[in-house]
Amino acid sequence: MGNLILSGNVFLAPLAGITDAPFRILAKRFGADLVYTEMVSAEGLCRGNTDTLRLLYFGEEERPIGVQIFGSHPDNMAEACRVIDKLKPDLIDINFGCPVKKVVQRNGGAALLKDLKLLEKIVSAVTRSTKTPVTVKTRSGWDQKNIVALEVAKIAQGCGASAITVHPRTQKDDYSVKADWDLIARVKKEVNIPVFGSGDIFTPPDAKNMLDLTGCDAVMIGRGALGNPWIFSQIDHFLESGSQLPEPSLEERIRICLEHAGLSVKEKGEYVGLRTMRKHMAWYTMRMPRSKELRQKVFTLETLEDVRCAFEDYLLLQKNICETV
Numbered sequence: 001m002g003n004l005i006l007s008g009n010v011f012l013a014p015l016a017g018i019t020d021a022p023f024r025i026l027a028k029r030f031g032a033d034l035v036y037t038e039m040v041s042a043e044g045l046c047r048g049n050t051d052t053l054r055l056l057y058f059g060e061e062e063r064p065i066g067v068q069i070f071g072s073h074p075d076n077m078a079e080a081c082r083v084i085d086k087l088k089p090d091l092i093d094i095n096f097g098c099p100v101k102k103v104v105q106r107n108g109g110a111a112l113l114k115d116l117k118l119l120e121k122i123v124s125a126v127t128r129s130t131k132t133p134v135t136v137k138t139r140s141g142w143d144q145k146n147i148v149a150l151e152v153a154k155i156a157q158g159c160g161a162s163a164i165t166v167h168p169r170t171q172k173d174d175y176s177v178k179a180d181w182d183l184i185a186r187v188k189k190e191v192n193i194p195v196f197g198s199g200d201i202f203t204p205p206d207a208k209n210m211l212d213l214t215g216c217d218a219v220m221i222g223r224g225a226l227g228n229p230w231i232f233s234q235i236d237h238f239l240e241s242g243s244q245l246p247e248p249s250l251e252e253r254i255r256i257c258l259e260h261a262g263l264s265v266k267e268k269g270e271y272v273g274l275r276t277m278r279k280h281m282a283w284y285t286m287r288m289p290r291s292k293e294l295r296q297k298v299f300t301l302e303t304l305e306d307v308r309c310a311f312e313d314y315l316l317l318q319k320n321i322c323e324t325v
């Protein structure tokens with residue numbers, strides 16, 4: 001994409017409230033070939049809102065990284081790119097997928113799938129405002145009667161975007177509706193720019209299936225990486241060798257969870273860092289035996305050291321139980 005050459009084709013999807021710097025660093029350590037920030041409001045950037053600006057920051061360790069923006073005014077989107085460009089991200093991604101009420105009510109995210117003329121103006125304003133490669137991420141359409149991903153991909157290509165990601169669900173679909181991978185395949189046939197697929201990849205074979213069945217150039221992992229950041233190395237291994245790595249041991253999962261907590265505390269301080277970690281700790285421990293009590297305990301702890309001790313006690317208890325059984 002532009003001058004950007006990636007080491008592979010397995011990416012971490014942008015996830016609002018989740019893909020902060022600590023999570024992105026962890027995903028990179030496990031081999032994610034590209035990571036994205038959480039979506040950032042163009043309007044917030046134009047106003048110089050400090051909370052919005054904070055979402056933009058990333059370290060060198062996270063490269064290559066895409067900053068994702070959303071908004072509904074072409075001029076603001078272009079202005080936001082000028083702010084973003086100062087940080088020299090590897091790409092800027094435009095969000096045409098967010099289904100959340102607060103965003104679509106202001107005509108951002110997936111709402112733009114109902115107004116392709118405005119969507120085109122936005123992509124064109126953004127590509128003209130920056131030399132950084134611009135990519136577009138879209139849902140299928142507003143609803144099942146209005147599937148517009150093909151049109152969006154052609155508009156993106158026509159306006160000079162470097163790639164398009166398709167998350168093949170509509171704004172109206174929730175996650176109980178299966179992602180329509182056929183639509184990714186149809187988009188891939190219609191455009192020459194790289195096409196990335198997003199939706200329902202939870203295992204290494206899922207990733208291979210999406211690549212094989214749709215012909216897409218790269219896959220994005222979203223929910224499948226929650227409490228499971230090692231999925232990137234598992235997918236890489238499977239794509240290279242055709243065999244599956246074993247699941248990490250209980251000790252290893254706890255070590256990774258604590259590494260994540262350490263990054264979170266380093267980035268945000270102990271108070272915010274540990275509160276941000278609560279949802280991640282819930283995901284990490286979900287598949288651990290007899291973990292309800294552990295969760296109840298760690299959610300009340302105020303220091304990283306106490307969290308570390310709680311996990312160590314839990315591990316010791318599990319070992320004792322295994323030995324007695």
Ligand SMILES: Cc1cc2nc3c(=O)[nH]c(=O)nc-3n(C[C@H](O)[C@H](O)[C@H](O)COP(=O)(O)O)c2cc1C
Nearest residue numbers: 013014015016038039167198199200201221222223
């Ligand atoms: C909690 C959550 C937050 C998300 N935030 C974003 C976002 O900020 N930008 C975006 O383009 N997509 C966002 N998505 C959509 C994902 O990037 C992805 O396209 C979708 O979840 C399908 O992939 P998956 O089945 O691998 O999760 C979000 C999804 C979830 C579940």
